[in-house]
Amino acid sequence: MHVLIVEDEKSLHQEVRQFLLQSQYLVDSAYTYAEASEKIFVNSYDFVLLDLGLPGGDGLDLLREARQNERQEASFIILTARGAIDDRVKGLDLGADDYLPKPFSLLELQSRMQAIMRRKFGLKRQELTFGNGFQLDATGRTLRYQDQDVALTKKEFDLLHYLLLHKNRVLTRLQLGEHLWGNVLEDDSDSNYIDVHIKNIRKKLSQFAPTDFLETVRGIGYRVADAG
Amino acid sequence: MRLEAKLALFNALSKLLLVLLGAVVIPPIVSRVAVAHTDQRLREKQAEVVQLIHRSGISTFVQGEAYADYNLLKQEYITLTPLPATADTVAHSPRIFNEPRQVDNEIEDFRILSEQFAEGGRSYRLEIGSSLATVELLTGTLRRMALWVLVIGALLTIVTDAAFAHYLLRPLRQLIVRKLRGVHHPSAFSYAPLDTDTTDFRRLDNSLNEMMRKIQSAFEKEREFMSNVSHELLTPVSILQSRFENMLQDPELSHTHSLKIVDSQKTLYRLRNTVRTLLLIANIENEQYLRDEAVSVAAVLADVTNELDDRLAQRELRLLEDLRPDYVVPQANRTLLFTLLFNLISNAIKYNRWGGSITVEGRPGPLGGYLLRVTDTGPGIAAEHLPHLFDRFRRFQAGASAPEGYGLGLPIAKTIAEFHKSELTVESEVGQGTTFTLRFP
DSSP: OEEEEESSSSHHHHHHHHHHHHHOEEEEOSHHHHHHHHHHHHHSSEEEEEEEEEEEEEEEHHHHHHHHHHOOOOOOEEEOOOOTTHHHHHHHHHHHHHESSSSSSSHHHHHHHHHHHHHTOOOOEEEEETTTEEEEETTTTTOOOOOOOOOHHHHHHHHHHHHHHHHTTTTEEEHHHOOOOOOOOOTTOOSSHHHHHHHHHHHHTTTSSSTTTEEETTTTEEEEOOOO | OOOHHHHHHHHHHHHHHHHHHHHHHHHHHHHHHHHHHHHHEEEEEEEHHHHHHHHGGGGGGGGOEEEEEEOTTEHHHHEEEEEHHHHHHHHEEEEEEEEEETTTTTEEEEEEEEEEEEEEEEEEEEEEEEEOOOHHOOOOOHHHHHHHHHHHHHHHHHHHHHHOOOHTTTTHHIIIIIOOOOOOOOGOOOOOOOOOOHHHHHHOOOHHHHHHHHHHHHHHHHHHHHHHHHHHHHHHHHHHHHHHHHHHHHHOOOOHHHHHHHHHHHHHHHHHHHHHHHHHHHHHTTOSSSSOEEEEEHHHHHHHHHHHHHHHHTTTTTEEEEEEEEOOOOOOOOOHHHHHHHHHHHHHTTOOOTTTTTEEEEEBBBSSSSSEEEEEEEEOOOOOGGGGGSSOOOOOOOOOOOOOOOOOOOHHHHHHHHHHTOOOEEEEEEETEEEEEEEEE
């Protein structure tokens, strides 16, 4: 998977780059408009992560330019801290595939990228198997154990799905909370809603099989271990 | 009252006063004029009679007894009376006075010119009379005419003055309708110059345009400032957030340090949410959001409860929805309305007792509009805190049991309510619960 990071803020650029490299992506970098424009013209990417305020030009122009280039089939994700409300609309109108306002979670970025890939390759069903016989169907939003349905609430399902997408990573309550209520400005980030959700998920799943795979990392968060 | 109406009213009143003044002043003037006119005629007749006497001789008229001539309707008479030669029969120049005279057994008031003169060694008295009834008839006619002219003139000028004022004030009306009414934001202001050659309006229009331009430029500067601030604040937050996330993935990180990073992450989230909230409020107040959808309260409420179902269940709270009927907010922003209701209800969850309930009640307002009330069964809010409930960065419950938060949920709700031209108020009774009322216009 070939990703171009277009971001002039060096520190942020490095963090995103490090994260993607760890996640086995092939990463290319551009720090200015001209650099990005040239790389998009020459290379073909799967993803372009696009900051809007670039030295030498507006990221939206870069997007417009790239969309006129037929050879460039990259999916664009706009990453911006600009306050303007209509940037989002404009970006999506110009053919961006997604929009993440800064600050964003790297995990959220990754799951958005995965979602775009699935859409692009027309993967109708995304099935994740885990914990000795559980099957999670992300498209149909169902969870089954062998042939039995496991009933989860919407939030419980989203939470479990997110943990499964980031297998073997410790996800903090904040990261999980942001995924569940990302669009809503919440001021009680320290709530224990996530803990209650996890408790309920464990309770529901343990009626079918042991839930050892869903680990609590003391003081930090939760992790789905690969062993399952 | 509008300027034009005031002018018309003043105009009509002054004309009315003029007519009244005329009604008082005209009759005496007219009667004086009429009397003067009668006197003038009498004098002319006297002159003619005297001329006749000179030409034809006195004997043509008087042979021993008095001469009298009346016209048919007794409106005028001329008498020529020989006077006995006594001391008081000295000649005197013409005098004019009013006196009753008997004419054919009828007594009538006459305006009389009387003159005594000597002719051929004898004294005569010449009297020429004009009936006062005739004079009064004339004054009456004149008076009526004068009043009619006055009234018609007054009415005509009232109408023409009103029409002229209407024409003259047209630019002002346009200024109000086109430029001022319905303009809540400089971007909606029309800068097209006003079509007028009245200097005052021209100046008014120019200064209005100039002022609006200044305001608009200030707004734009503020918007630019907000954009810069958000960029400058959110970019470093973004860097730190990504760095913390990467650090947490490091397998060599000790548990102690992991805990510290999670703690830093919390602090960073708090900073992030504060910045985002302030930006949201600033953007709403800056009219950066559109209000162009008709949004059903029930639909938004359904979205909100869908998001909050689990939290309700976790705290064993019942949500009672009672919208009779549903209300469609005609000009709304759905995202913001969602945030507003989300904040109110998540607040009601947060500050509720275990196993309590939340009632969302919607009713048409008693004076039109719509009332939406969100009531919880929580501990309530002390009266002294209520006035400051919507202030930014204020929280009242201290201590370990207080829910975590930064006191920005309600200011956001208030800002969104105001953006929708509605009013958000709170009532609370300690121990009973709290009710937030959203009043749509």
